[in-house]
Amino acid sequence: MKIGILTLAAASLLAANAHALVVYGESNSDAAVSYESPTGAEAAAVKFGSASAVYLGGGWFITANHVNGTSVSQNGHSAAVSYFDDSLYASYGVDLKLFYVAPELLSAWDCLAPASLSASAYSSMKSSSYEYSYNFFTKKYSIKSYTKGDYLTLVGAGVGRDESSALGASDVSTGGSRILRSGEASYFLDTASGGVPYIITLPEEIAGSAQAVDGDSGGGLFCGDGGDYCLVGVLASVSPSISHVYFNSYSNVSLVYDEHGNSSLGGEVQNRSLTFAVSLAPYIGEISAIIATDPLAVPEAADFACVAGLCALLLAGLRRRAR
Numbered sequence: 001m002k003i004g005i006l007t008l009a010a011a012s013l014l015a016a017n018a019h020a021l022v023v024y025g026e027s028n029s030d031a032a033v034s035y036e037s038p039t040g041a042e043a044a045a046v047k048f049g050s051a052s053a054v055y056l057g058g059g060w061f062i063t064a065n066h067v068n069g070t071s072v073s074q075n076g077h078s079a080a081v082s083y084f085d086d087s088l089y090a091s092y093g094v095d096l097k098l099f100y101v102a103p104e105l106l107s108a109w110d111c112l113a114p115a116s117l118s119a120s121a122y123s124s125m126k127s128s129s130y131e132y133s134y135n136f137f138t139k140k141y142s143i144k145s146y147t148k149g150d151y152l153t154l155v156g157a158g159v160g161r162d163e164s165s166a167l168g169a170s171d172v173s174t175g176g177s178r179i180l181r182s183g184e185a186s187y188f189l190d191t192a193s194g195g196v197p198y199i200i201t202l203p204e205e206i207a208g209s210a211q212a213v214d215g216d217s218g219g220g221l222f223c224g225d226g227g228d229y230c231l232v233g234v235l236a237s238v239s240p241s242i243s244h245v246y247f248n249s250y251s252n253v254s255l256v257y258d259e260h261g262n263s264s265l266g267g268e269v270q271n272r273s274l275t276f277a278v279s280l281a282p283y284i285g286e287i288s289a290i291i292a293t294d295p296l297a298v299p300e301a302a303d304f305a306c307v308a309g310l311c312a313l314l315l316a317g318l319r320r321r322a323r
Helices: 040-044 087-092 267-271 281-291 301-322
Strands: 019-023 045-048 051-057 060-063 071-074 077-080 083-085 097-100 129-135 140-147 151-161 171-193 196-202 210-216 220-223 230-239 244-246 254-258 274-279
Touching (some): 040 045, 040 151, 040 220, 045 151, 045 171, 051 230, 051 281, 097 281, 210 244
Parallel strands (some): 051 210
Antiparallel strands (some): 045 051, 051 060, 051 151, 060 097, 071 077, 140 254, 151 220, 171 196, 220 230
């Protein structure tokens, strides 16, 4: 069940940009992507600048708009970015941008594989189920989750857990080196902020459960398993902290808001870590159109002739006016 009750209140949760993965029960090296047998999700993720991006094929990558960089890297390979397209941000104010790397620069990358985009993937995803209640004394609504949503895969580059942290700790400080890591988290809730749709995932005290923290913006949120992963979101922000991850039981999470929907979200969710990914569902058409182009293509001779003809006409007009 997908609900959008957080439209007005979500801004209080979008506390900080997301930049890394901490995985419950796994060391930084255990959570690192293995390029001997990467999953489809892991093969699509790359390091971009000090954060992350996801390969869409044909030289095109997608990342968060707030991430900056000039090159991408994966498994010992690197390449310079040739072109940026921020039309999604310019048109919708969404934290997304695409960039292009000349395909010949990627030809030797032995593990890179494009992520798939599919509008139908969203209809098959199930978020958690909820029960609703209203407190007449406090005039607050409460939403309590009682069944888990599907598990989604997070992949990104950045720092991980502090190396001294216990693998089974529920409160984990961040640290470690910036490398690509992957893990899973349950699909908790849909929300929106400023008209931009987000998918929220929730890390649990379960081995392999992941949370983005400081180092992973632009990474991918994928549904599916095995080699059939589909990119459904781009990691963008986290709540409530970029320096700590708070793992907890799913049944202990609830949301509280007032009847106007404009109060800060209260309840136990303030003490739980959440990852926010921009949902790609509304933008698949535009993304597909962009990645079907070659921004570095040289115009054909006929195009040059047309341009030359227009310039000649313009010059002739200017000469007539000057007489």
